[in-house]
Structures are given as structure tokens and as C-alpha cells.
Amino acid sequence: MTHSCRTLRSFSRAVVNAHYDGRMPRRSAEDRAPSQVDVARAAGVSTQTVSRVISGHPNVRPETARRVMAAVDAVGYRWHAAAASLASGRTRTIGVILVSTARYSTSAILLGAEGAAAEAGYTVITASVPQHSGPAAFTDAFDRLERQGSEGIVVLAPVGFLAEALGSRVERTPTVGHRQSDGIGADALIDQRAIARMATEHLLDLGHRTVWHVSGDEFWQESSARRDAWEAVLLERGATPPPVIPGDWSPASGYRAGRTIAAIPDATAVFVSSDEMAFGVIRALHEARRAVPGEISVVSVDDIALAAYATPALTTVRQPFEEVGRAAAMRVIELIEQREPVSVEPLRPELVLRASTAPPKG
Amino acid sequence: MTHSCRTLRSFSRAVVNAHYDGRMPRRSAEDRAPSQVDVARAAGVSTQTVSRVISGHPNVRPETARRVMAAVDAVGYRWHAAAASLASGRTRTIGVILVSTARYSTSAILLGAEGAAAEAGYTVITASVPQHSGPAAFTDAFDRLERQGSEGIVVLAPVGFLAEALGSRVERTPTVGHRQSDGIGADALIDQRAIARMATEHLLDLGHRTVWHVSGDEFWQESSARRDAWEAVLLERGATPPPVIPGDWSPASGYRAGRTIAAIPDATAVFVSSDEMAFGVIRALHEARRAVPGEISVVSVDDIALAAYATPALTTVRQPFEEVGRAAAMRVIELIEQREPVSVEPLRPELVLRASTAPPKG
DNA sequence: ACCGGAAATGTTTGCGTTCACATTATGACG
DNA sequence: CGTCATAATGTGAACGCAAACATTTCCGGT
Incomplete structure (x- = not known):
């Protein structure tokens, strides 16, 4: 790992990639992974048709689709997410910021979010923030997630300074926090x-x-x-x-x-x-x-x-943690896709009566 | 969401993207986000120099770097991960497969992995698998992570059939499981x-x-x-x-x-x-x-x-859960970068004596 | 058989970056 | 002061895909 130019520290941390570690040789034409071009050739169709089949567009004859998929299997084609993102301008990725303390609730919420995201065809990337971090750690995490292409961000850390720490960031990238009062565009997930x-x-x-x-x-x-x-x-x-x-x-x-x-x-x-x-x-x-x-x-x-x-x-x-995660993920996705919220109802907590309470003596 | 061609079900699930949801118009030239070209123009250098500064290459004069960074701030440039991935062939992303049961250990291991990955300049993406899933769920998760560009995968689910379920996948994508006996190329993380x-x-x-x-x-x-x-x-x-x-x-x-x-x-x-x-x-x-x-x-x-x-x-x-996560992430990254393992020592568990054990009576 | 509209497919172009290689500046040394 | 090695920068191309637009095919109604 070679790092250069410490003087750059003062500039946008949001941009610099600190992890240069030598060049990666470009693979030669032979061992390059098969692309849609190869599939198209094998199936006797255009790359566009291949693209349409792969990404599930309508208006492809079933017979054609079958041929394409057979060609996919034959040449061992694998979809290239980065290329698709570049071409389409979409990453279908949401970021989750979590505080790095291992707890039942953390995993439950994250699992809920991941599940909901996966169902909607989104991928979840995470960034953790040390416990008791100041605003800078949150903006760093946010920037990291944004640079990786997050189209929306879920902040699982309802800290008071979130709104001011994030500032205008939340205007360009849809963001959902735990609570309405975060002022970051989300409805209260749980009251x-x-x-x-x-x-x-x-x-x-x-x-x-x-x-x-x-x-x-x-x-x-x-x-x-x-x-x-x-x-x-x-x-x-x-x-x-x-x-x-x-x-x-x-x-x-x-x-x-x-x-x-x-x-x-x-x-x-x-x-x-x-x-x-x-x-x-x-x-x-x-x-x-x-x-x-x-x-x-x-x-x-x-x-x-x-x-x-x-x-x-x-x-x-x-607290319905998993539901909280689901709701948060669904809400960011709705924001990303500019859809109306399916539900604005906050999640209902529920009193579970067991044995640690009783009327006072006397 | 329009889905077409159910007949394709039988073909590689590893390839098809099921989430077509209408076209996304390409943004017009005006509101396009600033790119390295814009920065280069503003700084009076070539885009290549901009790229070098952004990604921390050596051999850039400090003065030049400073000019570039100033231009970055001026034009509001933001690095485009997908474009970089496409050009470089690298995503710096590792995938984590986890079983969707909320537990302390889940979050501890994940947090450890995320932390280690972040330190090494990698991003973590997750895919969860329902509890008690069969092999298919694992291969699905694996494929999902691969399609998103994971360069390596950590499987936090030491199930017996992992090796056979994953099959040859682990040969093309470095994979680390909990245990040596998984036969998926990892040393035992904890004994x-x-x-x-x-x-x-x-x-x-x-x-x-x-x-x-x-x-x-x-x-x-x-x-x-x-x-x-x-x-x-x-x-x-x-x-x-x-x-x-x-x-x-x-x-x-x-x-x-x-x-x-x-x-x-x-x-x-x-x-x-x-x-x-x-x-x-x-x-x-x-x-x-x-x-x-x-x-x-x-x-x-x-x-x-x-x-x-x-x-x-x-x-x-x-069990040092967080260390397990760290070790797993570090190990995949070593495999990705074809480096020798820093440590092959399995993590040491530790007996914590408290009050639930005592000599037998008599 | 003909027409019109929709469905199916093809062609071209551009996404923003990094690589490979080419060139020019810099500085150490005889 | 010329000569190299090396540092610093530039040029052109390629990465793999989807968008936009163009074209062809299909099919129902006359």
C-alpha cells in the first residue's frame, strides 16, 4: 500500500481513494470472461436482445429467450453489474450505516432490511461507525456508501446530531433514519x-x-x-x-x-x-x-x-426489529423510485406480559 | 414489475435479473454529474492525471495534486465506482452470506468483517439465507453476491453441505467459511x-x-x-x-x-x-x-x-466473534490479492470461569 | 391480399473510468 | 554541459452493458 501526498488530507475525503496498491494488468483477450457479445454470437441474435433477455424485459419471443439462455449456459456468461450500472446509471444498491456494537437488535434490523431489499432486487452494503462517534464518522460512512454507488441510505443509529451532520447530503441521496424527528425525510419507523x-x-x-x-x-x-x-x-x-x-x-x-x-x-x-x-x-x-x-x-x-x-x-x-429493518429498506427504495409509500403507519410496539411485574404489596 | 418468460426458470438462475421495472431515461448532458473530464478541464490537466490523484497513485507532483483536488471541490466531482470497476476489472467488494437468524454472534462477526474490510479498502455486501435452507439457497446467495461483483465471499454458515453445494464456484471466487473442514479453501477460523x-x-x-x-x-x-x-x-x-x-x-x-x-x-x-x-x-x-x-x-x-x-x-x-469476522474478511482479501496469509493460527477460545460450575457434592 | 399497429429484433452510441503506451520534464552524474 | 534514468504528464483505447432510435416481423381485420 503506497500512499502519496499527505497534503491532500485537507481536501474532500469524500473523493479520495486511499487504497492504491499497484496496477492490475488488464486481462488479455483470451481469458476475458464471456460477455453479452459472446452470448449474442452463440445465439445468433444481437447483444441488445441478449440484454433484454437477461434483464427480463418484455417483448422477447419465448423461443428467442430460450435460445439466448442456452447460449448463456453454453459460453458460461455472467452478468457484469458494474458495466450495467455504468450504462444505466443505476446500481440498485442501498447502504446501511450501523453502529458497531454487536447486539441482537442490530442483526435483526439488518437482516430485515437485507431481506426486504433483496425482494425488491436491491443489494445492501454496510458501513459501520464506532460507538459514540462524532458527526464526522457518520459523514464519512455516508460518503463511503455514496461512493460505492448507494442510491439510498438507511441510518440505523438514531443519534441527535444526524440531521445536521448529514446536512445537504440527504437531498441528493434518499435517506431514512429511525425516526421522523431526524428530519431526514423518513416517517417514524417505530413510536x-x-x-x-x-x-x-x-x-x-x-x-x-x-x-x-x-x-x-x-x-x-x-x-x-x-x-x-x-x-x-x-x-x-x-x-x-x-x-x-x-x-x-x-x-x-x-x-x-x-x-x-x-x-x-x-x-x-x-x-x-x-x-x-x-x-x-x-x-x-x-x-x-x-x-x-x-x-x-x-x-x-x-x-x-x-x-x-x-x-x-x-x-x-x-420492538418488531425485523419489521423495522424491512420498513426502513422499503421506505428508501420507495424514495429512490419516487413511489408513494405503501404504508406510513409507524410500527406498533406490543406489551408482553410475563412475570417481572406485579401489583405493589399491601 | 413485469416479468416475462416463465419458461426461462429452468436456465441459470445465476444470470437472470428478475427486476425489470421500466426504463430509466438517460440523463441529459446538462444535469449529468461532473466527471473526471470536468475536473481535468478545471484543473488544466489530463483526465489521467485526475484519475491518478483520485486513486492515490504515486508520481504526481504535490502541486498538481493540489490543483486537481481544488478542481474536484470546485466542480463538485464525485468518484464513480461502477465506471472504475468496469475499467479496472476490480470491485473491491466482498460478499457475506449469513443465515437470517438474529443473534448476537451474527452481528458481532459481521461487524468484525465489515471493519476489517473497510480498513483494507473493501466494501461488504450481504446476502441472507433463511434458517434451515437447503443447498439451493446457498448457491443462490452465492450467485447473487457474485453477480454484484464480489471478488471474494465469506460464508457465515458452517453447514455440512456447503462444500458440495458451492461446488466449483469456490474455484473462481475465493471463499472462506468458518472451518477448515468446509473444504472451501479457508483455514480454521476458530477451533x-x-x-x-x-x-x-x-x-x-x-x-x-x-x-x-x-x-x-x-x-x-x-x-x-x-x-x-x-x-x-x-x-x-x-x-x-x-x-x-x-x-x-x-x-x-x-x-x-x-x-x-x-x-x-x-x-x-x-x-x-x-x-x-x-x-x-x-x-x-x-x-x-x-x-x-x-x-x-x-x-x-x-x-x-x-x-x-x-x-x-x-x-x-x-468465542472471539468479532475477531472471527475480522479474520474471515482478512483471509478472503488475502486470497483475492493472492497474498500469503498474515496468520494461519486459529483463534483461541477462552474459558471464562464464573458461578455456574462447582465440584460435585460429597 | 392488403394494411396498420404492435411486437420483436437490430444498430449505434455513450456511460466514466483505468490501462497501456507515448511523450515530455526533471535532476543526478560524469 | 550533455546524457541518462526516472518522474511527471498526456493520448488513445477499451471495459461490458443498456438507452435511444431504427428496422423488420408478425398478426388481426378488412
Whole structure:
């Protein structure tokens, strides 16, 4: 790898390709892969007809198509995506920006997006951004995806500064984020406030006087959205919102929060912003001999596969992650193809009742 | 979407593009995006020089490079990946095939691969395959990735039939699987037998007479590799291997297995093939009033974030998922660039001692 | 048999880049 | 100060495909 001209650093990072590594000799005419020209010759038709058959155009006689496909097999032809992109101006590729923290939700959303994209004939390329990155990392990732030809981009990282970080980029490349309030042209994929509302109301409905809250990583917009909604519900119902106990999505942070809660004598109900944190919370409570749900009820968010196998099994608000991914991908594709959205309904979270909540004692 | 010629179904699925959806008008000369020609004109150099600057070739005078980059900014030039691919014959893209089940390991490995690829200047495209798919789904995914220009492919699905399903494909496109025994040209990324060995020996060393085993989904080669090694260790140490209790990686299957184990009076130690299943096992044991690790020790595999927050905290054999992803990506890239492997060492699993194992009573 | 319109196919051109090779500038050395 | 090697730049062509447009074939209605 030879890099030249460090002085260029100050210029558009969006353009420079840093990975020069020697020339690649052009293949000689003999060992070149067969092209549509070869197929056309073998089938006795024009290259255009070959192109039409390959890309599924109508108006080709079945018999001709059959001949062409036979020729394809005979010469071992393989479609060349790059050439097609160059000629057509289309790549049928969407980019996904994800934060590089391994989590169930990450893979579920990505899988959903990939599936939906594949069904629509699109390919997904990914770019990851280190956790807690600043705006620059996001613009870099965006630029990388754009340079690879993404016709649209899904940002699976609802961070507050996204809209300003991306700036005018979102005008030339359709972009979808998690949330409407990102201001990047997408409808809300899932109503985070509804999640917090369902969780908080569930605890209040059970008879708890108030509900404590372990929040997620402040880096994520979900965290503040849920916190705000939780607070709003409490005020609405005449309860006093206790101070927020900060978390960062990790089980370890949940554990720390759990120790805090265990030390609060009159705490009887907690709304924890993720299942993983809830595991930590419950373990801390357990170690402090505070029974769940006997003394303290816990409701969380996500409904990961393990939620049902916590002790006690977690009552949680399910997020349809895969659907979120599907919806995001479908929405960008609609934007790319300038179609009307099939659905503008936000996805519905769902309260899954299990064993970690109960009415307060007495 | 118009589809024609169903009769073509029988021909190479590897070639046909099913997603014709009307023509896309070619953009007129005015609103066409600026190309290297425009930059060259603005900078007063040849397009070749522009190309050299953009792609980081050496042998360009710094002053010239600066002029070119200024022109790039001035005209708003953006590099066109497809055109470059066509001209150079290289796409700098690797494909990843993954099984569409959302799991921690999936995202961790993928993130690792994406990170390593990005560092080497490669882009990652993904194709998912439904869980429990037959060979056809894998070849389809492989073909999809190839048609998009993947220069190499990472298969994150160590299924037994991979080698035969992929057939000669792996000769033209460098392919890396999880395991050496895939026979698809990759070194073992992680030694599954070592995992089983560490887990089993740990329990035996604690003094247990024998070790029961809850296996993973038979679809995955890991399952049988671990089962074989577990059995081998037992025989080696003069213990009698009890019958395998089948699981499928899910917590629910672990729970079922746990109920089975709870009914076996003399079972004192279990090697569970994944942390998620271990949660299910432990819960079933707990419900059956069988103490862990008091009566029954449990050791599992993965060391997911939640492992430390199970009750009791899971003793488990950690798999370095992200490193696996990195190694896989680096290995394909080495194959693509025909370089010698930087390292052929398989990744080392690691036994993480926590609270779910103990010596047998008495 | 003739006509007209649609279906089927062919011809030409251009997409934006990099390669191979050609040429010109630069600088080290005798 | 001329001579080379080497660095720096330029020229022309090719990459494989689809768009646009041109042409031919087909077929139903008269």
C-alpha cells in the first residue's frame, strides 16, 4: 500500500481513494470472461436482445429467450453489474450505516432490511461507525456508501446530531433514519414514545405510586424519547417523576442501576429501557434481597429471545426489529423510485406480559 | 414489475435479473454529474492525471495534486465506482452470506468483517439465507453476491453441505467459511473442538464423573464438531458419554433440554453448546428445584454480554466473534490479492470461569 | 391480399473510468 | 554541459452493458 501526498488530507475525503496498491494488468483477450457479445454470437441474435433477455424485459419471443439462455449456459456468461450500472446509471444498491456494537437488535434490523431489499432486487452494503462517534464518522460512512454507488441510505443509529451532520447530503441521496424527528425525510419507523407510555402505564395500572426509570445510552435518541414520554405519563397521572438513573444499554450498566434502586426503600416499580439492562437490574436487586416482582416490578423494552428466560421472565415491550429493518429498506427504495409509500403507519410496539411485574404489596 | 418468460426458470438462475421495472431515461448532458473530464478541464490537466490523484497513485507532483483536488471541490466531482470497476476489472467488494437468524454472534462477526474490510479498502455486501435452507439457497446467495461483483465471499454458515453445494464456484471466487473442514479453501477460523474440550475438561477436572451435553442445531457443523470432541474427551478420560440431548441454539430448546436433565437423578454436570440455551437449561433446572451449581454444574459457549448476568453467572467458553469476522474478511482479501496469509493460527477460545460450575457434592 | 399497429429484433452510441503506451520534464552524474 | 534514468504528464483505447432510435416481423381485420 503506497500512499502519496499527505497534503491532500485537507481536501474532500469524500473523493479520495486511499487504497492504491499497484496496477492490475488488464486481462488479455483470451481469458476475458464471456460477455453479452459472446452470448449474442452463440445465439445468433444481437447483444441488445441478449440484454433484454437477461434483464427480463418484455417483448422477447419465448423461443428467442430460450435460445439466448442456452447460449448463456453454453459460453458460461455472467452478468457484469458494474458495466450495467455504468450504462444505466443505476446500481440498485442501498447502504446501511450501523453502529458497531454487536447486539441482537442490530442483526435483526439488518437482516430485515437485507431481506426486504433483496425482494425488491436491491443489494445492501454496510458501513459501520464506532460507538459514540462524532458527526464526522457518520459523514464519512455516508460518503463511503455514496461512493460505492448507494442510491439510498438507511441510518440505523438514531443519534441527535444526524440531521445536521448529514446536512445537504440527504437531498441528493434518499435517506431514512429511525425516526421522523431526524428530519431526514423518513416517517417514524417505530413510536418510541408509545413504548415508554405502554411500559409506564402498565406499572401505574398495577397500582404503583410512581415508576423509576433506567435510561439507555444518551447517545441514542431513543433514550431521551422514552425518558420524556415516561415523565409525561407520570405527570399526566399525577405521579412525581423520580430522578432518572442513567444506563448505557449494557447489562453492566443495568447492574449498577439496580444497585442504586436497591438502596431506595420506597421504589416499587422500574421501567428499564432495554432487556439487557433489565437482566443487570434484576441481578443487582436479587443480590440485595429485593424480590422481583414481590417488592419491585421491572418492565423493560425489546423482547429479545432471552427475555422469557430471565428469572423472573421479563415483562417487556416488544420492538418488531425485523419489521423495522424491512420498513426502513422499503421506505428508501420507495424514495429512490419516487413511489408513494405503501404504508406510513409507524410500527406498533406490543406489551408482553410475563412475570417481572406485579401489583405493589399491601 | 413485469416479468416475462416463465419458461426461462429452468436456465441459470445465476444470470437472470428478475427486476425489470421500466426504463430509466438517460440523463441529459446538462444535469449529468461532473466527471473526471470536468475536473481535468478545471484543473488544466489530463483526465489521467485526475484519475491518478483520485486513486492515490504515486508520481504526481504535490502541486498538481493540489490543483486537481481544488478542481474536484470546485466542480463538485464525485468518484464513480461502477465506471472504475468496469475499467479496472476490480470491485473491491466482498460478499457475506449469513443465515437470517438474529443473534448476537451474527452481528458481532459481521461487524468484525465489515471493519476489517473497510480498513483494507473493501466494501461488504450481504446476502441472507433463511434458517434451515437447503443447498439451493446457498448457491443462490452465492450467485447473487457474485453477480454484484464480489471478488471474494465469506460464508457465515458452517453447514455440512456447503462444500458440495458451492461446488466449483469456490474455484473462481475465493471463499472462506468458518472451518477448515468446509473444504472451501479457508483455514480454521476458530477451533470448535477446542471449545468442547475446554468445557468438558473443566467439568471433569472439577471432579464430575461424566458430563451431559446439550447440542446445538444439527444444521450447523459446530454442533457435531463440539459433540464429537465432547465425546472424545469423555472416552479419553474413561468416562461414559451419556446420550446427547438435542437443542437448536434457542433458549426454548435449552429449556426443554433442562427439563430432561432435571429428570435424570445422577446428572451433575452439563456442557451446553450456547449461552442462550444455557439460560433455558438453568431456568428449567431452577423450576425443578435442582440447584445450579449446587447439584448440577453448567458450562456453555459464547460468552455473550448477558452471560455474566445469568443467575448464576455463566461459566462459559468465550468465542472471539468479532475477531472471527475480522479474520474471515482478512483471509478472503488475502486470497483475492493472492497474498500469503498474515496468520494461519486459529483463534483461541477462552474459558471464562464464573458461578455456574462447582465440584460435585460429597 | 392488403394494411396498420404492435411486437420483436437490430444498430449505434455513450456511460466514466483505468490501462497501456507515448511523450515530455526533471535532476543526478560524469 | 550533455546524457541518462526516472518522474511527471498526456493520448488513445477499451471495459461490458443498456438507452435511444431504427428496422423488420408478425398478426388481426378488412
